[in-house]
Structures are given as structure tokens and as C-alpha cells.
Amino acid sequence: MRKDGDVLKAAQLYYLQDLTMDAIARELRTSRSTVSRLLATARETGLVQIEVRSSLDMAPELEHLIKKLFGVTAHVVPVPSSVGEAEALDRVALYAARTITPHVDSNAVIGVAWGATMSAVSRHLTSKPTHNSVIVQLNGAGNTHSTGISYSSEILHRFGRAYGARVEQFPLPAFFDHVETRQAMWRERSVERMLDLQSRMSMALFGVGSVESGYPSHVYAGGYLEREDLLSLAGHQVVGDVATYFFRADGSTDGIPLNGRSTGPSHEQLKKAPRRVCVVSGAGKINGLKGALAAGLVTELILDEKTARLLVES
Amino acid sequence: MRKDGDVLKAAQLYYLQDLTMDAIARELRTSRSTVSRLLATARETGLVQIEVRSSLDMAPELEHLIKKLFGVTAHVVPVPSSVGEAEALDRVALYAARTITPHVDSNAVIGVAWGATMSAVSRHLTSKPTHNSVIVQLNGAGNTHSTGISYSSEILHRFGRAYGARVEQFPLPAFFDHVETRQAMWRERSVERMLDLQSRMSMALFGVGSVESGYPSHVYAGGYLEREDLLSLAGHQVVGDVATYFFRADGSTDGIPLNGRSTGPSHEQLKKAPRRVCVVSGAGKINGLKGALAAGLVTELILDEKTARLLVES
DNA sequence: AAGCTGAATGCACGAACGTGCAGAAAGGGT
DNA sequence: ACCCTTTCTGCACGTTCGTGCATTCAGCTT
Numbered sequence A, B: 001m002r003k004d005g006d007v008l009k010a011a012q013l014y015y016l017q018d019l020t021m022d023a024i025a026r027e028l029r030t031s032r033s034t035v036s037r038l039l040a041t042a043r044e045t046g047l048v049q050i051e052v053r054s055s056l057d058m059a060p061e062l063e064h065l066i067k068k069l070f071g072v073t074a075h076v077v078p079v080p081s082s083v084g085e086a087e088a089l090d091r092v093a094l095y096a097a098r099t100i101t102p103h104v105d106s107n108a109v110i111g112v113a114w115g116a117t118m119s120a121v122s123r124h125l126t127s128k129p130t131h132n133s134v135i136v137q138l139n140g141a142g143n144t145h146s147t148g149i150s151y152s153s154e155i156l157h158r159f160g161r162a163y164g165a166r167v168e169q170f171p172l173p174a175f176f177d178h179v180e181t182r183q184a185m186w187r188e189r190s191v192e193r194m195l196d197l198q199s200r201m202s203m204a205l206f207g208v209g210s211v212e213s214g215y216p217s218h219v220y221a222g223g224y225l226e227r228e229d230l231l232s233l234a235g236h237q238v239v240g241d242v243a244t245y246f247f248r249a250d251g252s253t254d255g256i257p258l259n260g261r262s263t264g265p266s267h268e269q270l271k272k273a274p275r276r277v278c279v280v281s282g283a284g285k286i287n288g289l290k291g292a293l294a295a296g297l298v299t300e301l302i303l304d305e306k307t308a309r310l311l312v313e314s
Numbered sequence C: 001a002a003g004c005t006g007a008a009t010g011c012a013c014g015a016a017c018g019t020g021c022a023g024a025a026a027g028g029g030t
Numbered sequence D: 001a002c003c004c005t006t007t008c009t010g011c012a013c014g015t016t017c018g019t020g021c022a023t024t025c026a027g028c029t030t
Helices: A002-016 A021-028 A032-044 A061-070 A085-103 A116-123 A149-163 A179-185 A189-199 A227-235 A257-261 A283-294 A305-312 B002-016 B021-028 B032-044 B061-070 B085-103 B116-123 B149-163 B179-185 B189-198 B227-235 B257-261 B283-294 B305-312
Strands: A048-052 A073-077 A109-112 A134-137 A166-168 A203-206 A238-242 A245-248 A275-280 A300-304 B048-052 B073-077 B109-112 B134-137 B166-168 B203-206 B238-242 B245-248 B275-280 B300-304
Touching: A002 A021, A002 A032, A002 B048, A002 B085, A021 A032, A032 A048, A048 A085, A048 B002, A061 A073, A061 A305, A073 A085, A073 A305, A085 A116, A085 A275, A085 A300, A085 B002, A109 A149, A116 A149, A116 A203, A116 A275, A134 A149, A134 A189, A149 A166, A179 A257, A227 A257, A238 A283, A245 A257, A245 A283, A275 A283, A283 A300, A283 A305, A300 A305, B002 B021, B002 B032, B021 B032, B032 B048, B048 B085, B061 B073, B061 B305, B073 B085, B073 B305, B085 B116, B085 B275, B085 B300, B109 B149, B116 B149, B116 B203, B116 B275, B134 B149, B134 B189, B149 B166, B179 B257, B227 B257, B238 B283, B245 B257, B245 B283, B275 B283, B283 B300, B283 B305, B300 B305
Parallel strands: A073 A300, A109 A134, A109 A203, A134 A166, A203 A275, A275 A300, B073 B300, B109 B134, B109 B203, B134 B166, B203 B275, B275 B300
Antiparallel strands: A048 B048, A238 A245, B238 B245
């Protein structure tokens, strides 16, 4: 259609030749408002990519400190202290979406977890068309009330749409009721295929769950865990999870029974991804986050300023 | 200094979080105008990169045609027919600069020719800091009147500054007076070093000279060639040059005497660069351009619309 | 400390921009 | 062919932005 060509031409004239929208409108024989809208679509569809490349030497103190203390590249999102937790999450998610997109390339295999944080991120993605990329779900999302498919698949599909990528769902509950079921399923070829895909991830994206999060993670509130499961987690000093795989404050996971029934990737499995981006918003996540860092799950960390301060002040 | 941090923070808040300049000004406790200026520096210094990724399927007819006829990726710069040749060149150069920059990466070796076109391109570069890159001069620039160093080095240094790259000059005349001098020099280690660098180019950037260009290329006007040289070129049906290495309409170069005295890269040498970007503005360049295409010197072509039309209508 | 000079800041104004709204155009079904 | 629904367009308005100019600030010299 005629439209696409106009979008491209407008983008070129505006971003590569610095014409005003007025001038472009005359060029394309249309109104300035239309040009404004053309440019908006150009940005939304990823035709125009805007990237902020913060070289480390100008990054603020905080990011240096985090790099030094935990060995991860941090992106501290400046969030005015006045805004509430919900809006802060939204800001961080927007920032994360914009930061991640430039690093997505063709032939990527991107593992994506689900949860409130990833959902927020997915809602802010701007598209960047790539070829032959795959979005792969990191862990099952079903619980006793629902198969969780619509919720988690919405997240995945937004990623898929943004990058023009194939979406591979993991249609399983988050936790099996019995260890044996997991063992059995893990020998199924359909599952093996997913695990194989997961082990070829070029990037993994996830939030973190924290057992005493004030703004509770899905897992701890949404009917995934029984009362006794929660007690068991507490008994094993669990502080949080990544993709429904639990760990203690020191990052250790041994002997936590629930992991035997979880569909989430073990740390060994997850660490096969060279790039592991963790998005965190909210001071309540601090304990889970520390555990995830101790476990070495994270290579890049995107978090709000307040949580970042908490992290380095410990 | 405090400044850098503010530039980064402003860029993040503006481009990654969509705040207005007003809001950012309050955040940084400064005036909106200052924020406007901070953002301007963020763009100039390459902290913010803006890229237009024109996927082929929405590219206009012309670019497809050129791809089909000549096998090169074309970027047709829309230039309103009202503007003069000088301004058209400027537009094309601006466009070229913006198009090239996103493809420059760390560890790149970039060969750059000189001439009116490359000079214009160099003036429009926006910076993008990279590590360990090198700008290497493709051909000598001296003539009987001057060593040409200041002219060509200005071009090279603008590239070097923009990408934070080392600059390797080629302090030779464009043409030797005697074939023997060239042969002798080509055995010098200093020259061998340059040639070695050139053969490791990841990208080459050049314009084209055309013998009947209305807006004459430097080479044909600037005292580089004697009267008899011009006659000799005409006698061998030369239509143009790339980096002072001449060719005929069919791209052939055999038996053109002047090439034996030229410091420019042979086609064999030039083609070692996987990416060879040719920038052309002005209908007068059409014959030279066709020759360059016939010789297979070009992998990417950036040119104005009028010349593009001429090219496909032949 | 005073004086000088160049850079950085804020103000104010005009230019450039985004968007709700109402009307026009384009589909889609009967 | 008609009507209905949906999408697209241009206008008008309020907002946001860039920049010349006067002022202040910071760094240096004497």
C-alpha cells in the first residue's frame, strides 16, 4: 500500500535530513498532522530505532558500585520518589523495554519468564523486526485454577509480535503436584524440545520473586502454592525465585523440595544463556534480588533507584 | 564533571521514559532550556543514536530496480527538485553520514577516499564512540601545488573524531610523475603497512569521479592532471575514477597508463573490503557511476533521486 | 581583590509539534 | 444501491521545543 512508503519517506526526511514536518507534508502532498502521525507509526513499528548508549565512564556512582559489588551491569532507572510503586514499576518496565530492544537481533533465542514485572515490560515493547528469532517460555504458568495459558501467552505474544519472532509456549503448570510427574514429563520429547531450545538461549529475561515482597509476586499470591508449600519454603530459608525456581540468600538451591516439582529452569540450565537480564522494581524485592545475584543468575540488572540504593547499602 | 551525568540522565528520561523537557528540568533542578541543550549534546556526542532501518519490502520502486539491475543496495535520497546541485550534495552527504554511522562498530577498519563528496559527508558526521577502530586513507592527495595533506587530513580527522578512531594518513601525491617511483615506494615498509591496513578494511567509503561531471571532481580540476594526462584518459575511453584509480564504461582498467602512477587502490585491492559504500550526488556523475557499478566496486550506493532515475533509465 | 574573558544559564518569543474532534473516505454487508 | 461501521484526514487549539539575547558564573591573570 501507499502508506508504508510514506512512513519510510517521512522518517528519512525527518530523521536523516532534519526537515520539519511542515516541509515533509508539502513533499508528500498531505497535511502536517498526517506527517506527525506517520512519524509516530515509524517509531512504533520500529522503523526508527532510538538508542541511548550510556558508556560506563559517565554512568553515575550507583551503577559503578553495583558493578563492583556484584559484577553485573546495572541500569538504574531514575524514578522521582514521589510516584507510587505501581507507577514506578511502569517506568522501570518502559525503560527496560527500550533498553532491551536494541540488543535483540536476528536469529536470537530469547527466554522470557512471566509475572507482574515481565507483563509490564511486554506492554511497553516497541517493535523491531528481526528474522528467525524465537521467544521461548522459561517456565509453566498453570495453577490449580487455570492453565495460565492466556496470561503468560499474552506476555510471550507481545514479545513475539514486537520482534517478529516465533513463540514457543510451555503449556505446563508452574509446579507439578508430584515429583514423579515432572520426571516423567521431562522425558517427553515435546518437553525435551523446549529444554533444548532453552539451552540455546542468547538472552533470558526475568523478574524476581521475593518472599516478603510488599507488592506480592504472582507466585506467592495467585494460587500456585499451598499453605504447606509456603511453610516448606520458609523452613528452607528461601528468599525468592526466578522463573519459579527457588533459592536461599546465598544463592544455593540444594534440598529445596519444591524445585523438584517446578517447571522453571535450574540455575545450571539458566546460566547457559550468555545474557541474563533481570528487571526489578520495588524495595520489597530486595531479598529475592540479593539471592539471585548471589546465585550468579544475572548479567544485567535493570532496577529503580530506591532499590538500587538499598542494594548497595547492605 | 557534573555535566556528563546530567546529559546521560536527561537522555534517559527523555528518550527512554518519555518525560517532557519541563519535567526533566525539575528533576535536575535546572531550566528547560538547559535540558534542551543537554539533549542536543546527547545527540551530537552520539550518546543517543537514531537509526532508520528501511526494510527492503517497503523501499520504493527505484531502490528495488537498482538492486535488480546492478545488484547493489541503494539508498535513494529524496531531494526536492527545486534545490540546487550544491544543496543537493549537502543533503545527500547528511543522509549518507546518518546512514553510515549505525554500521560503524568497534574494531572497524574504515577506508576513506577524499574529494568534494567525502568532504561534505565528513562535515555531517555525528559521533559514535567506538574502540580500537582505524580510519585509513585510500589514496594520496598531493598535487603539484600542495601536499594535499591539510585538505584530505581534515576529512580523515573528522571521521576519526566522530568514531574515536585512529587516523592513518597516506602522505603521498595522488599520482607519481614516474611509474618507477610508485614501484619503488610500494616496496617501502611504510607504504606496505598502509596497503596491509587497506586490505583489512571492513568498510570503504568513496565518491566517484566522472570525466564529464558538470560539477567537476577535484581530480579533474585541481591541478592533479596535466593536459596530456587528460588526453590520455580520453584516448582510453576512461569514464571515471574511484580514489584516483580510473576505469572505462565497462569497468575495465587494463592498459590505462595513469593507473600505474596512481596511489589509489586497484579494484582487486579495493574489493577486499566486504562493504563498499559509494556516495553520489549530481547527474553529471552518472557515467563514472555506471563504470564503478560495472566494475563491481560498489556494494552500497547512496545517491540522489535524480541520478537514481538516470541510472535506471539507461 | 579586582578585573577580564569565555562559558553556562534562564528568559522570552516564535516556531514546531501532538491530538481531540468533526467531517470525508473507504470498506462490508444486505 | 443503500446504510452502517471503521479508518483516515485536516483543522484548530494548547503544549512543547529551539534559540537569540542579556545576565550570571567560573576560571585566570595581574
